[in-house]
Amino acid sequence: MDSTAPTPSLFPLHRCKTIHLVRHAQGIHNVEGDKNYKAYLNPDFFDAQLTPLGWQQVDNLRKHVHSSGLYKKIDLVIVSPLLRTLQTAVGVFGGEGYTDRMDIVPLMAANAGNSERPAISSLDAPPILAVEPCREHLGVHPCDKRRSISEYQYLFPAVDFSLIESDEDVLWNATVRETKEEVAARGLKFLNWLWTRQEKEIAIVTHSGFLFHTLKVCGDDCHPLVKKEIGKHFANCELRSMVIIDKSMAGSDPSTTNYPGKIPSGLDHPSDAADDKNLENGSSNS
Numbered sequence: 001m002d003s004t005a006p007t008p009s010l011f012p013l014h015r016c017k018t019i020h021l022v023r024h025a026q027g028i029h030n031v032e033g034d035k036n037y038k039a040y041l042n043p044d045f046f047d048a049q050l051t052p053l054g055w056q057q058v059d060n061l062r063k064h065v066h067s068s069g070l071y072k073k074i075d076l077v078i079v080s081p082l083l084r085t086l087q088t089a090v091g092v093f094g095g096e097g098y099t100d101r102m103d104i105v106p107l108m109a110a111n112a113g114n115s116e117r118p119a120i121s122s123l124d125a126p127p128i129l130a131v132e133p134c135r136e137h138l139g140v141h142p143c144d145k146r147r148s149i150s151e152y153q154y155l156f157p158a159v160d161f162s163l164i165e166s167d168e169d170v171l172w173n174a175t176v177r178e179t180k181e182e183v184a185a186r187g188l189k190f191l192n193w194l195w196t197r198q199e200k201e202i203a204i205v206t207h208s209g210f211l212f213h214t215l216k217v218c219g220d221d222c223h224p225l226v227k228k229e230i231g232k233h234f235a236n237c238e239l240r241s242m243v244i245i246d247k248s249m250a251g252s253d254p255s256t257t258n259y260p261g262k263i264p265s266g267l268d269h270p271s272d273a274a275d276d277k278n279l280e281n282g283s284s285n286s
Helices: 028-035 037-041 052-067 083-093 149-155 180-196 208-216 224-231 271-285
Strands: 016-023 076-079 106-108 128-130 201-206 239-245
Touching: 016 083, 016 180, 016 208, 028 037, 052 083, 052 239, 076 083, 083 106, 083 128, 083 149, 083 201, 180 208, 208 224
Parallel strands: 016 201, 076 128, 076 201
Antiparallel strands: 016 239
16 A cells, blocks of 8 residues: 555545535626626626526526436525526526416516516425525626515515525625625635535535635645636536535534444444553563
């Protein structure tokens, strides 16, 4: 065995969470922004919605999460409360075709955000929770300013907005933009907040800038190629699965798979302990 090989990292399973990071599908602001960065300053792109191509990207990612079996594993979907991320989240992780039933609230109303899409059902879908901390780089760009929560609640009735305190957007500033360091700090705080959740497998639908600046400060203890893999830019509607590890006892979830053994109780003195005892006795007799 190669004694110079790096020691593998080993962590208790219940101190790990699997997160599936998703960047939203193509928005109308992405199209013009690719041509000219100043287009992101255009007020016409306020809370930009998905393009028709973006909805095709959503449909393809939806097929993937179903065919891969991922859909059935996800306990919770967390989403940034902007139109393009909400559309992506419900389109990818929502239920099948909506039928007008009094006991089933739709995840998305028909034609939400001028999508020209039918309503999306919440039937058999994982819960979807909107939170502010995973929003895009805040400030200046109108595309990153959100609508009122009451308006979103009308468009996305089954999405949970209960953790958002202000109906209006009090975080976005028309003249001041977050620094990259502030975005990264917010992202790390968000990742730590995930340990307050009991769900073990979580999809997070968010934004390119938020993901890039957050992940860029992660992985310093990894091989450079692994760190590069973690931190590279996300394409529209790209999904990457990662594991976060609770090294600081921030979480409190007990293991659901560990088994204590010794049931029924009996003698179980380990053989290596006996070997150590014999060595001690041999040393004392010499």
